[in-house]
Amino acid sequence: MSDAKPLSVRHAQGMATRRAVLGGAHVDRAQALTTPFDAPFQELITEAAWGHVWSRPDFTPRERSIVTIALLAALGQDEEVAMHIRATVNTGATREDVREALLHVAIYAGVPAANHAIKIAKKTFDQLDADAAFGGEEQDVR
Incomplete structure (x- = not known):
């Protein structure tokens, strides 16, 4: 460029x-x-x-993060959900915020969408915890 x-x-x-x-x-x-x-x-x-x-x-970065994760989960955008969950370390959105957003997804966008997003969130949080324990950094790029 x-x-x-x-x-x-x-x-x-x-x-x-x-x-x-x-x-x-x-x-x-x-x-x-x-x-x-x-x-x-x-x-x-x-x-x-x-x-x-x-x-x-x-909106604060935390609020935008919560809204974005809920929207991406409702739309089934798995990779983007994981990327924005990783970004919560920078936005201030907590795991509880993510959980509450995904509960809203279950009611307003459907249980299957929320269920799948919860699986992605759990896996992503586990990866973040492992990275923090070993001083590593995530590798996905978008």
């Missing part, structure tokens, strides 16, 4: 927010995997999702 047009202020804000939520190492890996094919998509999500929605002041 070295010969691309200068990126917007919204992109810079989005990248800062994305790093704060997902962690610098995660974002660096995602950026390193960006190709000319998906560069426009990466710019879009950085500006729109991270620079506009996630950077708005009316």
